[in-house]
Amino acid sequence: MITTKIGVISCSGEECLGGTISRLAVRKMMEELKPGMVSTLCLPLFIAGDGGEREFAEKYPTIAVDGCSKCCAKRAIEKYSNRVAGSVDVAEIIGEAKALDKPLSTRNLADEHMEYVKQTADKTCQIFDKILAKQ
Amino acid sequence: MVTEEKCPNDTETLCLAHVVTGDDEVVAKIKGATCITMDGCAKYCAKKSVEETGGIVVKSHKVPDFMKAHRGEEHGTGTALTEDGWNYAVELAEIMVEDVKEIKAGVN
Numbered sequence A: 001m002i003t004t005k006i007g008v009i010s011c012s013g014e015e016c017l018g019g020t021i022s023r024l025a026v027r028k029m030m031e032e033l034k035p036g037m038v039s040t041l042c043l044p045l046f047i048a049g050d051g052g053e054r055e056f057a058e059k060y061p062t063i064a065v066d067g068c069s070k071c072c073a074k075r076a077i078e079k080y081s082n083r084v085a086g087s088v089d090v091a092e093i094i095g096e097a098k099a100l101d102k103p104l105s106t107r108n109l110a111d112e113h114m115e116y117v118k119q120t121a122d123k124t125c126q127i128f129d130k131i132l133a134k135q
Numbered sequence B: 001m002v003t004e005e006k007c008p009n010d011t012e013t014l015c016l017a018h019v020v021t022g023d024d025e026v027v028a029k030i031k032g033a034t035c036i037t038m039d040g041c042a043k044y045c046a047k048k049s050v051e052e053t054g055g056i057v058v059k060s061h062k063v064p065d066f067m068k069a070h071r072g073e074e075h076g077t078g079t080a081l082t083e084d085g086w087n088y089a090v091e092l093a094e095i096m097v098e099d100v101k102e103i104k105a106g107v108n
Helices: A017-033 A043-048 A053-059 A072-080 A090-094 A111-134 B002-006 B016-021 B024-030 B045-053 B083-107
Strands: A006-010 A038-041 A062-066 A086-089 B034-039 B056-062
Touching: A006 A017, A006 A043, A006 A053, A006 A072, A006 A111, A017 A038, A017 A062, A017 A090, A017 A111, A038 A043, A038 A053, A043 A053, A043 A072, A043 B016, A043 B045, A053 A072, A062 A072, A062 A090, A062 A111, A072 B016, A086 A090, A086 A111, A090 A111, B002 B083, B016 B024, B016 B045, B024 B045, B034 B045, B034 B083, B045 B056, B056 B083
Parallel strands: A006 A038, A006 A062, A062 A086, B034 B056
Antiparallel strands: none
């Protein structure tokens, strides 16, 4: 039984495809790849400083999944809580140009985009498993 | 839906995290600009953050405010919406489209 929590904070990126990919990748982890093992936090709420979000990331290892190289999630965690336990930048996986493409409605996602989601989720899972192995 | 499909020439969406972190480019766009916010919960992160950044929030909504007429519907999850979920999203988008029309009528 897993008793230690691991957090994952996704980009809120409404502006670009990378944001959509990052959010779906975190959902994929939560629902398919690591069900019941992942705690996710709302990035705007985390940055705004409300609730126990910052406290969570201070206490527990937290992974940032960012949609573009501005890395808001990573920077926010390190500014307000603690060093990130790991970070994933979607732009490094699918390329900066694609990551900065227009955001897509989830109704319009093609197989290509779902492959990006899978790759991002897989990379985040690798980091997750390393953290878990150390505990 | 609003910025890409319904009012692409009149609206633009910005990443909320960039607003909250005070990204220079985003702050410059928002300061003094007419803004509509649609928040997902009563914490009003979008509205508060836009106001703090200097945006003029002329219309502010939150998703739960319109739920009453949809009681009992299953809207899906953060990963995938159901047909009812998409219909609700369209309804919310239409509310913002009306906002855009009102704002334009007032400005012009």
